[in-house]
Amino acid sequence: MVCGGSQTITIQPGDIISTGTPPGVGMGKKPQVWLKPGDITEATVEGIGTLRNTFVGDRH
Numbered sequence: 001m002v003c004g005g006s007q008t009i010t011i012q013p014g015d016i017i018s019t020g021t022p023p024g025v026g027m028g029k030k031p032q033v034w035l036k037p038g039d040i041t042e043a044t045v046e047g048i049g050t051l052r053n054t055f056v057g058d059r060h
Helices: none
Strands: 040-045 049-054
Antiparallel strands (some): 040 049
């Protein structure tokens, strides 16, 4: 999946890739969308690889 303008930016060594959305984005959708345990987020950089994280949930 490619988000937003990510295809228009050249990534340089030392750049930081931040994933996620501003607070409240999931709440503003109809129906509301929330990460749940088992959901996977991925960020792929061509020629480097894919960073994959699995959401495990709240620790409370």
